[in-house]
Amino acid sequence: QGIIEKSKMKGIPVIIDADGLWLIAQQPSIIQGYEQAILTPNFMEFSRLYEAVLRDPVDSNDHHGSVLRLSQAMGNLTIVQKGEKDLISDGEKVVVCSHEGSSRRCGGQGDLLSGSLGVLAHWALVAGPEKTNGLNPSLVAAFGACSLTRQCNNQAFQKHGRSMTTTDMISELGTAFSKLFET
Numbered sequence: 001q002g003i004i005e006k007s008k009m010k011g012i013p014v015i016i017d018a019d020g021l022w023l024i025a026q027q028p029s030i031i032q033g034y035e036q037a038i039l040t041p042n043f044m045e046f047s048r049l050y051e052a053v054l055r056d057p058v059d060s061n062d063h064h065g066s067v068l069r070l071s072q073a074m075g076n077l078t079i080v081q082k083g084e085k086d087l088i089s090d091g092e093k094v095v096v097c098s099h100e101g102s103s104r105r106c107g108g109q110g111d112l113l114s115g116s117l118g119v120l121a122h123w124a125l126v127a128g129p130e131k132t133n134g135l136n137p138s139l140v141a142a143f144g145a146c147s148l149t150r151q152c153n154n155q156a157f158q159k160h161g162r163s164m165t166t167t168d169m170i171s172e173l174g175t176a177f178s179k180l181f182e183t
């Protein structure tokens with residue numbers, strides 16, 4: 001909580017995952033309205049947060065609307081709902097990342113997403129709006145990080161199949177990055 005408050009005071013972007021999301025679900029006001037924040041919940045974490053903030057269960061027939069509503073209720077900070085497809089919203093748009101991965105998800109894969117998102121969010125903010133075609137830089141960064149993680153998953157699965165671990169995915173980062181962003 002202290003780190004989040006200091007980051008807000010200094011205008012430093014923050015990515016919040018896992019235990020951090022647990023904290024936010026207990027006390028949403030810690031982060032509400034801080035547009036430099038990006039939250040990366042899985043479906044379970046998303047539901048917990050949604051119920052805490054909107055005081056309503058998630059509408060399982062409307063995943064897009066739910067992500068949009070939670071982002072707006074949090075003051076338009078960026079939400080990345082990880083899943084079979086990743087749903088990303090900044091309170092205005094909902095972007096879907098369905099870049100091909102594989103049928104396997106590894107424990108720790110979310111750390112690869114939030115870690116690469118930290119880098120891409122920084123780059124997108126420094127690059128400025130003309131480099132992100134006027135789109136919210138956090139939205140662009142989130143789409144990039146989701147695509148990158150899925151590309152790593154795809155490449156590692158081709159080599160290791162069902163025995164793939166997140167470490168195998170990390171080994172693919174360099175080539176996945178080149179393939180997506182440097183060709």
Ligand SMILES: *[C@@H]1O[C@H](CO)[C@@H](O)[C@H](O)[C@H]1NC(C)=O
Nearest residue numbers: 033072074075076090091092
């Ligand atoms: C969030 O974004 C929506 C859509 O652009 C806008 O209508 C709303 O006023 C914004 N909310 C805040 C708190 O800025």
